[in-house]
Amino acid sequence: MCMVLSWKMAPRVWLCILALFLQVLLTTALTDAEDAASLLSLKESWANVPSSWVGSDPCGGKWGGISCLNSRVVSITLSSIGLSGSLSGDIGNLVNLQTLDLSYNKGLSGNLPASVGNLKKLTNLILVGCNFGGPIPESIGHLDQLVFLSLNSNNFIEEIPDSMGLLSQLYWLDIADNELTGSIPVSNGRKPGLDMLLKTKHFHFGNNRLTGEIPAQLFTSNMSLIHLLLENNLLSGSIPDTVGLVSHLEVVRLDNNSFSGSVPATLNKLTNVTELFLSNNRLTGNLPNLTGMGSLNYLDMSNNTFDPSDFPSWFPTLQSLTTLVMEGTRIQGQLPNGLFSLPQLQTVKLRSNKLNGTLDVGSSYSSQLQLIDLRDNGIDAIKQRARSYGFQIILDGNRICYEGGTNEYCTSSQPSNSSYSTLPDNCLPAQCSNHQVSSRTCKCAYPYTGTLYFRAPSFSNLENSTYYEILQESMMKSFQSHQMPIDSLTLSTPTKNFNSYLVIGLQIFPSSGYHFNLTGVVTIGFLLSNQTFKPPKLFGPYFFIGDCYKYFDGVRTDKSKGYGIIIGAAVGGSILLILAILAGVFAFRQKKKAEEATLRSNPFASWNKSKHSDGVPQMRGPTSFSFEELKKYTNNFSDVNDVGSGGYGKVYRGMLPNGQFIAIKRAHNGSMQGALEFKTEIELLSRVHHKNLVRLHGICFEQGEQMLIYEYCPNGTVKDSLSGKSGIRLDWPRRLRIALGVARGIQYLHDLADPPIIHRDIKSNNVLLDDCLTAKVSDFGLSKLAGEHEIGHVSTQVKGTMGYLDPEYYMTQQLTEKSDVYSFGVLLLELITARNPIENRKYIVTEVKQQMDTTKELYGLQGILDPKLDSSMTPKSLEKFVDLSLRCVENTGADRPSMSEVVKEIENIMELAGLNPNVESTSTSENYKGGSKQSPYVEESPFAYSGGYLPSKLEPK
Known part of the structure; x- marks a missing residue:
C-alpha cells in the first residue's frame, strides 16, 4: 500500500499510482x-x-x-x-x-x-x-x-x-x-x-x-x-x-x-x-x-418412367427457361420448332426418347443456344439452314445416322467444360517463385484458396464468361463492404460435377505484402462459411470448401511502449508479482479441475488395483509387461520397429527373449484417448481363446502408458491382400478358407463365449492373416456382451464402420448377434469383388443385387467380380457363396442365418469346390524376403471408432 506524505515524494507516488492502475487493469x-x-x-x-x-x-x-x-x-x-x-x-x-x-x-x-x-x-x-x-x-x-x-x-x-x-x-x-x-x-x-x-x-x-x-x-x-x-x-x-x-x-x-x-x-x-x-x-x-x-x-x-406422350404443348410458356433436360422420359413424336425460340434457352438434352420425324430448329431460335442433344431417338431428317448453326447438334443413334445421311451431326462428342480463368487487369503476369501466384493485378503473393460449389445454377452454358465476371465483381464488392484486406480474386476452371453442381476454383489475394495474417484468413473463411456473401441469384445456393492456409507471415507487432528505465523497473516488478500470484491461483484451479476431469473419465476406476501394479487390472491370461521390458523388446521403440500409426497411437514390432515376435499397440503418450476401447479389448480378449481370434499376449499400464501386446501377424489384413498392397495372391481356395476362419471366430464369440460377445466391427481391415494365412478376427474395442440381456438384444449407441453396419441396428439402435452376421455378409461380397463396401457412393450390397441374374452363369456378376479370381473358382461354388452372402445381408435380422449355420454352409461350399474344410492353408513365407515383413497395424477407415491395423509393407521378391 502506498501513502502520500509530501509533495517531495511525488515520483514515488506516481509510480505507486501507476502500479495500482496496472494491477486493476490486468485484473479486469x-x-x-x-x-x-x-x-x-x-x-x-x-x-x-x-x-x-x-x-x-x-x-x-x-x-x-x-x-x-x-x-x-x-x-x-x-x-x-x-x-x-x-x-x-x-x-x-x-x-x-x-x-x-x-x-x-x-x-x-x-x-x-x-x-x-x-x-x-x-x-x-x-x-x-x-x-x-x-x-x-x-x-x-x-x-x-x-x-x-x-x-x-x-x-x-x-x-x-x-x-x-x-x-x-x-x-x-x-x-x-x-x-x-x-x-x-x-x-x-x-x-x-x-x-x-x-x-x-x-x-x-x-x-x-x-x-x-x-x-x-x-x-x-x-x-x-x-x-x-x-x-x-x-x-x-x-x-x-x-x-x-x-x-x-x-x-x-x-x-x-x-x-x-x-x-x-x-x-x-x-x-x-x-x-x-x-x-x-x-x-x-x-x-x-x-x-x-x-x-x-x-x-x-x-430417367423416369412417365407414360408415353407427345412433346408437351405448354413448354413455350416457360419463357425464362435456359436448360431443358428430359432424357429417358418416353416422349415421342416430332419436336415443335417453337421450343427452340424460347429467348433464354441454352441447352436441350432429350436423349433416349422416341422422338421421330424431321428436326426443324426454325429461324428464330435463341441467340444463347449452345447444345441440342437428341442422341438415341428415331429422327430421320434435319431441316438445315443455308449456313451452319452457331451451336452443336448431336444426332448419334438416330435413323439419320444409320441411313447414310449427313455425318455432320452424327457424333457423340459434347462441349468440354470451360477453361475460363480470370484475366489479368491490363498488366503482364509476374514471374513468381516459392509457391507464390500472380494475382489479377500481377502481384506475386500467397493466395487463400478453395472451391465454390453452386448446387443449382440457373444456367448451363459454362462458356459464357459474362457469368463469372458478374460473380467476381459481386464477390469483390462484398469483401470490400466488409473492409477485408483483399487486393483481388480470381475464378478458374468452372465445371459441372456428377451432382450437376457448378464447381469453380477461387483464389483470394492479400492487399498488402505477400501473406494474409490469421485474422484475414479466418474472417474470409467466416464470410464464406456463414453465407455472408450472397452470390447473384442466377448462381443459386452454394457452399465453399476452403483449403488450409499454410503461408502466414508470422510477424508479431511490437506493442511495447518504451517506458523510462526507472518506471519500467518499478512497474515491471509489480506486474511480475501480480502475475505470479494470479498464475499460481490459476494453475491451482486448473490442476484441480484436470484431476477431477481425469477421475471422471477414467474407465479403469472400477478395476481392482494392486499397490504394486500401478493400476494394472488383476486378471488371468494376459501378462503384465513393464514399460522397461517393452522398451528393450522394441529397441527403445525405434523407428525401425515402427510399423505404423493410427488414431489410437503407434504400433511397434517387438521380439520376446524366446524369439517370438509381438505387435505392441501404444497409445499417444500420456493420453487417455481410446481408453474405453483399451479397457474393453483387455477384458474381452483376456477370456476368449480361439485360433481364429487374435491373441492378446499382455498389457502395459504404467508410467502414463497404455499398451496392448498382440500376437504378430506378418501377412497383414484381408483388405491389404484384396487391394494388392500386401502382394499376396488370394485364389479361390484361400478366400474360402479366410471366410471359414472368420465365420468360425465369430461363431465362437456368439455361441461359446460366456456370456456371448457381439464384435460390432467385422470388416476386412479387422481380419489379420498369420504365416499360414489363417484368418484372425481382431480389434474388440467396440465389442459388447450380449448373454446377460434376456430381451435378445443390447440397446446401445450405433458404432462401427459405414458400409458394414446392419441397417436394422442402425434404425433401432438394438444390437444383436445378427448385426455381426450382416457385417460378415458384406465381407463375403468384398472377398469376391475386392471392392470397398461403399465406392463412388455405390453400395456393394445394392450393386450385387441389381446386377444379379440367377438364370446366367456366375449369376451374371462377371462385371463386378475380382478379375484376380482364377480358374480354381467353380461357378457352382461361387453361386452358392453369393447366395449365402445375400442371405447374411437381409434387411431384417430374423431373415439372416446364425453364424453356426453360416459355418456349415461355407464348409459345404468348400467341399463342393473340392476342398477339405479341416485342412489349414499353407505358409506364404517362401514368397517374401526373410526379415523384411512388417505388420499392418492401424485403422484405415475414417468411419472406424477404434484402432485397427496398418496396410502391409511386405516386400515381394
Whole structure:
C-alpha cells in the first residue's frame, strides 16, 4: 500500500499510482476463469493451434480467432488453419459463446459432444468441411437462439435429431454431404420435428442416405422455405402434394432418389421456382403440367418412367427457361420448332426418347443456344439452314445416322467444360517463385484458396464468361463492404460435377505484402462459411470448401511502449508479482479441475488395483509387461520397429527373449484417448481363446502408458491382400478358407463365449492373416456382451464402420448377434469383388443385387467380380457363396442365418469346390524376403471408432 506524505515524494507516488492502475487493469483484463480453462482444454485437444495462443489469458493475450466481451469468450472463428484433433466436451462451458466456426479443418474429427447443447446463446454453429462423425447430438435442440447451422461435408451418421424442430429461430439448416440415415422427422404431439421450423429458409439435406417417404406434414403454407434440396438420398414413396403449399420456394432438388407415383399437380403452383430437378427417380403417370411456372430456368425430369406422350404443348410458356433436360422420359413424336425460340434457352438434352420425324430448329431460335442433344431417338431428317448453326447438334443413334445421311451431326462428342480463368487487369503476369501466384493485378503473393460449389445454377452454358465476371465483381464488392484486406480474386476452371453442381476454383489475394495474417484468413473463411456473401441469384445456393492456409507471415507487432528505465523497473516488478500470484491461483484451479476431469473419465476406476501394479487390472491370461521390458523388446521403440500409426497411437514390432515376435499397440503418450476401447479389448480378449481370434499376449499400464501386446501377424489384413498392397495372391481356395476362419471366430464369440460377445466391427481391415494365412478376427474395442440381456438384444449407441453396419441396428439402435452376421455378409461380397463396401457412393450390397441374374452363369456378376479370381473358382461354388452372402445381408435380422449355420454352409461350399474344410492353408513365407515383413497395424477407415491395423509393407521378391 502506498501513502502520500509530501509533495517531495511525488515520483514515488506516481509510480505507486501507476502500479495500482496496472494491477486493476490486468485484473479486469483477465479472461473469466471458466472460459480460460475451457479454451486451454481445447488447446490441449488440438494440434496446429495459432502461434498467438500463448499464456493462460486468451482475452488479455489476444489469442487469434478468439473474441471476448467483458472477459467472456463470445466468438471462436478458426477456419482453414489446419487444426486437427477432436472437439473437447469443455466447449460446453463457454456459455456466452455466440459464434463457433471451425470450418475447413480436415484434421478435426470425432463426435460432436453433447455438451454443445449448453451453449444457449449460440447463434452460429458452423463446422463445414471437417471430418466430424458419429450422430448429431439430440442436445442440439437446446440451442434456441441458433440462426445458422451448417454441418455439411462431414461424416455424421444416424438419423436427423427430432430436437432440431425446436430451433425456432433457425434461418439456415445445412446437413448435406454426410452419411445421415432414417426418415425426415416431423412432430406428432410427443416429439418435435422439422415441420415446426417455420422461419427456416434453407433445407439443404442432399448427399446423405435418408430413407422413407417425405412426410406430407413437413410442408405448410406458413413456411418461409426457399430452398428444398434432397438430392442423392434413398427417399421413396410419392412426392407429397403439400409441397405446393410452400409458395416461397425457389429451388427444388428431389433428383437421384427412388420417388414413385405421379408428380403432384400442385407443383405448378410454385410460381417462384427457378430450378426444378426430378431426374433419376421412378416417377410414373403423365408428364407434369408446369403451366404457370414462368420463373423456371432449369428443368431436369430425366430417367423416369412417365407414360408415353407427345412433346408437351405448354413448354413455350416457360419463357425464362435456359436448360431443358428430359432424357429417358418416353416422349415421342416430332419436336415443335417453337421450343427452340424460347429467348433464354441454352441447352436441350432429350436423349433416349422416341422422338421421330424431321428436326426443324426454325429461324428464330435463341441467340444463347449452345447444345441440342437428341442422341438415341428415331429422327430421320434435319431441316438445315443455308449456313451452319452457331451451336452443336448431336444426332448419334438416330435413323439419320444409320441411313447414310449427313455425318455432320452424327457424333457423340459434347462441349468440354470451360477453361475460363480470370484475366489479368491490363498488366503482364509476374514471374513468381516459392509457391507464390500472380494475382489479377500481377502481384506475386500467397493466395487463400478453395472451391465454390453452386448446387443449382440457373444456367448451363459454362462458356459464357459474362457469368463469372458478374460473380467476381459481386464477390469483390462484398469483401470490400466488409473492409477485408483483399487486393483481388480470381475464378478458374468452372465445371459441372456428377451432382450437376457448378464447381469453380477461387483464389483470394492479400492487399498488402505477400501473406494474409490469421485474422484475414479466418474472417474470409467466416464470410464464406456463414453465407455472408450472397452470390447473384442466377448462381443459386452454394457452399465453399476452403483449403488450409499454410503461408502466414508470422510477424508479431511490437506493442511495447518504451517506458523510462526507472518506471519500467518499478512497474515491471509489480506486474511480475501480480502475475505470479494470479498464475499460481490459476494453475491451482486448473490442476484441480484436470484431476477431477481425469477421475471422471477414467474407465479403469472400477478395476481392482494392486499397490504394486500401478493400476494394472488383476486378471488371468494376459501378462503384465513393464514399460522397461517393452522398451528393450522394441529397441527403445525405434523407428525401425515402427510399423505404423493410427488414431489410437503407434504400433511397434517387438521380439520376446524366446524369439517370438509381438505387435505392441501404444497409445499417444500420456493420453487417455481410446481408453474405453483399451479397457474393453483387455477384458474381452483376456477370456476368449480361439485360433481364429487374435491373441492378446499382455498389457502395459504404467508410467502414463497404455499398451496392448498382440500376437504378430506378418501377412497383414484381408483388405491389404484384396487391394494388392500386401502382394499376396488370394485364389479361390484361400478366400474360402479366410471366410471359414472368420465365420468360425465369430461363431465362437456368439455361441461359446460366456456370456456371448457381439464384435460390432467385422470388416476386412479387422481380419489379420498369420504365416499360414489363417484368418484372425481382431480389434474388440467396440465389442459388447450380449448373454446377460434376456430381451435378445443390447440397446446401445450405433458404432462401427459405414458400409458394414446392419441397417436394422442402425434404425433401432438394438444390437444383436445378427448385426455381426450382416457385417460378415458384406465381407463375403468384398472377398469376391475386392471392392470397398461403399465406392463412388455405390453400395456393394445394392450393386450385387441389381446386377444379379440367377438364370446366367456366375449369376451374371462377371462385371463386378475380382478379375484376380482364377480358374480354381467353380461357378457352382461361387453361386452358392453369393447366395449365402445375400442371405447374411437381409434387411431384417430374423431373415439372416446364425453364424453356426453360416459355418456349415461355407464348409459345404468348400467341399463342393473340392476342398477339405479341416485342412489349414499353407505358409506364404517362401514368397517374401526373410526379415523384411512388417505388420499392418492401424485403422484405415475414417468411419472406424477404434484402432485397427496398418496396410502391409511386405516386400515381394
